[in-house]
Amino acid sequence: MNTVSRGIRNAFRNSIRTTSIVIILGLSIGLSLTMxxxxxxxxxxxxxxxxxxxxxxxxxxxxxxxxxxxxNALTTSQLSPLASLPHxxxxxxxxxxxxxxxxxxxxxxxxxxxxxxxxxxxxxTSLSSPIKINVDANRSGSGQGFHVFINGGxxxxxxxxxxxxxxxxxxxxxxxxxxxxxxxGKAISxxxxxxxxVISSGMASKNNLKVGSTFTAYGTTLTVAxxxxxxxxxLGGEVIVSLPVEQTLSGQSSDVTSAIATVxxxxxxxxxxxxxxxxxxxxxxxxxxxxxxxxxVAPLNSVKSVALFSLIGAVIAGGVxxxxxxxxxxxxxxxxxxxxxxIGGSNVTVMSQFMIEAVTFTILGALVGLxxxxxxxxxxxxxxxNNTSTNSATTIQAAxxxxxxxxxxxxxxxxxxxxxxxxxxxxxxxxxxKNIHAAIGxxxxxxxxxxxxxxxxxxxxxxxxxxxxxxxxxxxRAE
Amino acid sequence: MLxxxxxxxxxxxxxxxxxxxxxxxLTVPESCFASIVGRSxxxxxxxxxxxxxxxxxxxxxxxxxxxxxxxxxxxxLISYRLREIGFVFQNYNLVPNLTALKNVMLPMxxxxxxxxxxxxxxxxxxxxxxxxxxxxxxxxxxxSGGEQQRVAIARALANKPKLILADEPTGNLDSETGKxxxxxxxxxxxxxxxxxxxxxxxxxxxxxxxxxxKLQDGKLxx
Numbered sequence: 001m002n003t004v005s006r007g008i009r010n011a012f013r014n015s016i017r018t019t020s021i022v023i024i025l026g027l028s029i030g031l032s033l034t035m036x037x038x039x040x041x042x043x044x045x046x047x048x049x050x051x052x053x054x055x056x057x058x059x060x061x062x063x064x065x066x067x068x069x070x071x072n073a074l075t076t077s078q079l080s081p082l083a084s085l086p087h088x089x090x091x092x093x094x095x096x097x098x099x100x101x102x103x104x105x106x107x108x109x110x111x112x113x114x115x116x117x118x119x120x121x122x123x124x125t126s127l128s129s130p131i132k133i134n135v136d137a138n139r140s141g142s143g144q145g146f147h148v149f150i151n152g153g154x155x156x157x158x159x160x161x162x163x164x165x166x167x168x169x170x171x172x173x174x175x176x177x178x179x180x181x182x183x184x185g186k187a188i189s190x191x192x193x194x195x196x197x198v199i200s201s202g203m204a205s206k207n208n209l210k211v212g213s214t215f216t217a218y219g220t221t222l223t224v225a226x227x228x229x230x231x232x233x234x235l236g237g238e239v240i241v242s243l244p245v246e247q248t249l250s251g252q253s254s255d256v257t258s259a260i261a262t263v264x265x266x267x268x269x270x271x272x273x274x275x276x277x278x279x280x281x282x283x284x285x286x287x288x289x290x291x292x293x294x295x296x297v298a299p300l301n302s303v304k305s306v307a308l309f310s311l312i313g314a315v316i317a318g319g320v321x322x323x324x325x326x327x328x329x330x331x332x333x334x335x336x337x338x339x340x341x342x343i344g345g346s347n348v349t350v351m352s353q354f355m356i357e358a359v360t361f362t363i364l365g366a367l368v369g370l371x372x373x374x375x376x377x378x379x380x381x382x383x384x385x386n387n388t389s390t391n392s393a394t395t396i397q398a399a400x401x402x403x404x405x406x407x408x409x410x411x412x413x414x415x416x417x418x419x420x421x422x423x424x425x426x427x428x429x430x431x432x433x434k435n436i437h438a439a440i441g442x443x444x445x446x447x448x449x450x451x452x453x454x455x456x457x458x459x460x461x462x463x464x465x466x467x468x469x470x471x472x473x474x475x476x477r478a479e
Numbered sequence: 480m481l482x483x484x485x486x487x488x489x490x491x492x493x494x495x496x497x498x499x500x501x502x503x504x505l506t507v508p509e510s511c512f513a514s515i516v517g518r519s520x521x522x523x524x525x526x527x528x529x530x531x532x533x534x535x536x537x538x539x540x541x542x543x544x545x546x547x548x549x550x551x552x553x554x555x556l557i558s559y560r561l562r563e564i565g566f567v568f569q570n571y572n573l574v575p576n577l578t579a580l581k582n583v584m585l586p587m588x589x590x591x592x593x594x595x596x597x598x599x600x601x602x603x604x605x606x607x608x609x610x611x612x613x614x615x616x617x618x619x620x621x622x623s624g625g626e627q628q629r630v631a632i633a634r635a636l637a638n639k640p641k642l643i644l645a646d647e648p649t650g651n652l653d654s655e656t657g658k659x660x661x662x663x664x665x666x667x668x669x670x671x672x673x674x675x676x677x678x679x680x681x682x683x684x685x686x687x688x689x690x691x692x693k694l695q696d697g698k699l700x701x
Contacts, residue, residue, distance in 0.1 A: 002588065006577075009576060010576065013575075013576050335572065336572075336574060336575075339568075339572040339574070340574075340585075341557075341560075342531070342533055342560060342566050343560070343561070343566060343585065343586045343589070343634065344557060344558075344560050344561025344562070344586050344589040344590065344638070345557075345585075345589050346554075346557050346589075349589060471533070471534065472528075472533040472534075472560070473528040473533040473534040475533070475566075475568065475572060476524045476525075476527065476528045476533065476568075476646060
């Protein structure tokens, strides 16, 4: 029998005490592992959310709202210098408007976001929206598909058609980060002045259009240059034209309702945002995707902090538990330590024996803790994330919903929908932060083992000091 | 074999200094069975712990086999206790969760003897002290007081020490068992050529030893 086996055997001298110690340590290490798992899951989610949002900066006129008529659009001349700022690789400028279908009546509860209530032939189109209207008193829904649900028993005129969004952009190949898949015809240039448009296959089908067909908008005849399909169904009800064409047709020469700056890397996002803010001053609201990501993941950061502090607390608690236990054991076996020293055992030998005893307790506790961690990691993470993110996520989701469909307006708004798009994306992200998956990986096991070793070392340290202070002469004392 | 000169040990207590061993000088020859007698508090156990290098003297000199202990480092003192000294205690002081055999093997493990040699010698020693067969594999709790003291004596002999120090080895035993243990120790001085110093209250035992030292208030009076 050597020091190691003696230390291990000593850990089982008193089975009741050993069981109690292992359970208490197991709970402590289990809590540590659970918090570690939660923290890692949240960290991964934060990273995933941030990377999914991308390295873009959204620029909108100051105080811009799709529900307000008091919007002052930005101009192309204001945005042009931004392209030369450091780390800015591209500026996508967009002018968005909404057109009513010729012959369509207004609903009794008002217009839709961004739509003018005093519709004239200037902002009318021959197109009908492919998005269907469902009136359902018992159902609520979002406008992020080809169906719009209106609850509360509101009625719509028989000849009502949803407004058509017309988007003028200098990058018609990609709208809201979605690349358009041209299945028929050709893409248009973002700088062309030809009255060409691309429309969705749904729009083409609804209005019996094909490449080369024409339709009217703002009293002007436009030609269908291309037909696209897209996974972003919201684009199904929109017409894409070049920015100069939309500026000319809408009579908003050089106006831009929103712009998206792309930065060369996430690392430069903050500095580029600051530079753009500095350049545009109070004329624009500049929001980087990292700001949106930070807002979205703020609840997760809270969970991360809670998990970190709980992890530290659990490790310290485990260390204190084993420390007190080892102090108690050393005090109880003071005479035995004296005997071991008296018969030739060195301090190192005796300390090693007790350290191995502490390590044995800790390893057993770690095994129990591992089971607790595996069982509790996912539910505890879910609980923490759900409790912390409920309010925040609800707010973000509400913004996403309202931004896409719009609500009753005061009328007169000529710019709609553009800025609201970014919040739609945030809303989706907000809802996805709850879809968090916590799993035990090798790194968690490695850190768990590390925590167990730290606990054992903390526990053994004080015991070792006490052992070193036991004089072998104490063995001569009577009981 | 053992030479002690002007050995003094003073303890500092709350009310002042207490001299437990006061300038003691004595000599014990090789293979001698000596006893130290005295009343409680006379300094017997303190003297024994100084001779066994369990404690360091305040002043004076101890030499065992011509080697002076007082100048040795802590590391050398551990080695001295391991190889030169064997202890037998009144309360046996066996490790409770080890069998008799493993208790005897323990000092040999500290001396880094190979396991096979440890096992062989431990069995030999237990046979020699009269603990045979399955009792060798029993833990101390399942042995009588006399048997435990036999195991303690076998453990003291494990590393073939020059000097065995026994503190009241019969103190917890009945008179008949005590006599057997005393006879065992006596016989070992001859068979193992070991010097044994026994601390005892029992004057009848002390009278049978080769040499007796009497202590009173920390001083050697005989």
